[in-house]
Amino acid sequence: MPPTTSGCACALVDPQAAEALRRRLDDCGYLDTGRRAFRAESGAVALPLTAAGEAYAVQHGELSLAFLPPPTTDRRTSDKRQRMHGRCVAALESSGLPRADAARLFPVQSLPSKWEKLGDVALFAPRGMFESGSGAAEALAALAPAARESLLAALAAEAGAARLGVQGRIGQVEEALHRKSGARLVWPPGAGGWVSFKENGVLYGLDVCRSMFSSGNGTEKARVGSFPCAGETVVDLYAGIGYFTLPYLVHAGAAHVHACEWDEDALAALSRNVAANGVERRCTVHAGDNVQAAATLAGVAHRVNLGLIPSSEAGWPVAVAVLLPEGGTLHVHACVGAGASEEDAWGRALLARLEALAAGMGRRGWAARLLHLERVKSYAPRLNHVVADVRLAPVRVA
Numbered sequence: 001m002p003p004t005t006s007g008c009a010c011a012l013v014d015p016q017a018a019e020a021l022r023r024r025l026d027d028c029g030y031l032d033t034g035r036r037a038f039r040a041e042s043g044a045v046a047l048p049l050t051a052a053g054e055a056y057a058v059q060h061g062e063l064s065l066a067f068l069p070p071p072t073t074d075r076r077t078s079d080k081r082q083r084m085h086g087r088c089v090a091a092l093e094s095s096g097l098p099r100a101d102a103a104r105l106f107p108v109q110s111l112p113s114k115w116e117k118l119g120d121v122a123l124f125a126p127r128g129m130f131e132s133g134s135g136a137a138e139a140l141a142a143l144a145p146a147a148r149e150s151l152l153a154a155l156a157a158e159a160g161a162a163r164l165g166v167q168g169r170i171g172q173v174e175e176a177l178h179r180k181s182g183a184r185l186v187w188p189p190g191a192g193g194w195v196s197f198k199e200n201g202v203l204y205g206l207d208v209c210r211s212m213f214s215s216g217n218g219t220e221k222a223r224v225g226s227f228p229c230a231g232e233t234v235v236d237l238y239a240g241i242g243y244f245t246l247p248y249l250v251h252a253g254a255a256h257v258h259a260c261e262w263d264e265d266a267l268a269a270l271s272r273n274v275a276a277n278g279v280e281r282r283c284t285v286h287a288g289d290n291v292q293a294a295a296t297l298a299g300v301a302h303r304v305n306l307g308l309i310p311s312s313e314a315g316w317p318v319a320v321a322v323l324l325p326e327g328g329t330l331h332v333h334a335c336v337g338a339g340a341s342e343e344d345a346w347g348r349a350l351l352a353r354l355e356a357l358a359a360g361m362g363r364r365g366w367a368a369r370l371l372h373l374e375r376v377k378s379y380a381p382r383l384n385h386v387v388a389d390v391r392l393a394p395v396r397v398a
């Protein structure tokens with residue numbers, strides 16, 4: 001059947017090759033992550049493309065391009081976009097732009113259908129009207145100031161936000177290690193990026209343009225808050241703005257948390273957050289590479305949190321070094337292939353490595369035992385963010 005151009009532009013790919021192509025397209029900004037991949041009638045996987053991806057496919061002929069109607073489960077997204085579209089077109093019309101021009105410059109697909117809310121900021125993905133080269137982005141830049149103002153104010157009202165921003169990409173290794181945000185605020189003009197909000201009884205604040213907040217980790221933050229930590233000293237090796245440090249202090253009742261963090265922006269937010277939650281007397285912030293903390297904190301911890309993905313492996317030797325002589329519990333975050341055998345293999349390798357590290361530090365006879373494996377969220381297709389709760393301690397001789 002010849003393709004029609006009425007649906008959404010997709011790259012068709014064999015299911016076995018879909019994951020590799022998805023990653024490639026995403027790296028280049030060609031994958032429309034606002035829409036989900038779906039099975040075409042032919043059995044091929046359809047990967048929705050951004051405007052730039054569609055242009056690339058047309059120019060290079062390397063991808064199998066098709067225009068397909070989105071799957072019916074996308075209806076809620078499309079309703080949301082339609083409503084957003086109606087409101088934006090009306091706003092442009094009221095600022096003097098003829099309705100037909102407004103609808104032509106900003107087609108439905110160019111408007112955001114979802115966003116992340118942090119405090120009063122709505123963060124949109126860098127797609128459609130926020131993706132240069134999409135046509136709508138250029139139309140937005142060319143609008144008269146009053147029309148631009150009313151369009152963005154309409155978007156903000158629809159998103160229930162007082163400020164609007166556009167997400168960045170975590171591309172560079174250095175950025176990923178520091179969880180730099182890369183987001184920028186686009187409205188109102190001159191707005192700053194500091195937000196504060198309460199999640200599960202904990203006050204968090206951060207500059208959305210400088211640090212990332214992973215909303216998908218909410219269940220893990222709540223789980224940490226439920227740990228029985230009364231009387232315990234906890235070392236958080238990757239504290240960030242206090243994602244896990246704060247639940248340990250506010251809800252889990254930890255006697256003291258040593259929070260290690262090396263990024264200046266995260267450190268500024270962490271100190272403010274510790275004070276905002278009134279827990280500063282029970283928290284020591286260690287600025288710098290957590291490897292340095294290994295010496296200062298050797299042998300003090302009942303529990304160590306290693307909240308870094310895709311891997312916290314660089315912190316495993318530090319974690320073992322800071323445990324008390326009687327051992328303790330580690331919460332090891334990682335991204336692991338989705339599937340019982342992948343999880344099993346990763347879990348075994350983790351336990352063996354922790355035992356070897358303990359032996360290498362003269363902690364002979366220590367054994368590692370997996371207490372629980374928590375699946376936090378899907379990180380990518382067939383890859384889950386998991387947390388292994390491990391007890392690492394000297395084996396008791398009866």
Ligand SMILES: C[S@+](CC[C@H](N)C(=O)[O-])C[C@H]1O[C@@H](n2cnc3c(N)ncnc32)[C@H](O)[C@@H]1O
Nearest residue numbers: 178179214238239240261262263266289290307
């Ligand atoms: C808590 S955040 C990760 C939050 C959440 N688990 C996620 O993946 O989105 C990880 C923090 O660890 C910090 N970090 C990474 N490596 C570090 C190191 N070697 N020493 C100290 N801090 C480090 C980063 O700057 C970042 O703020």
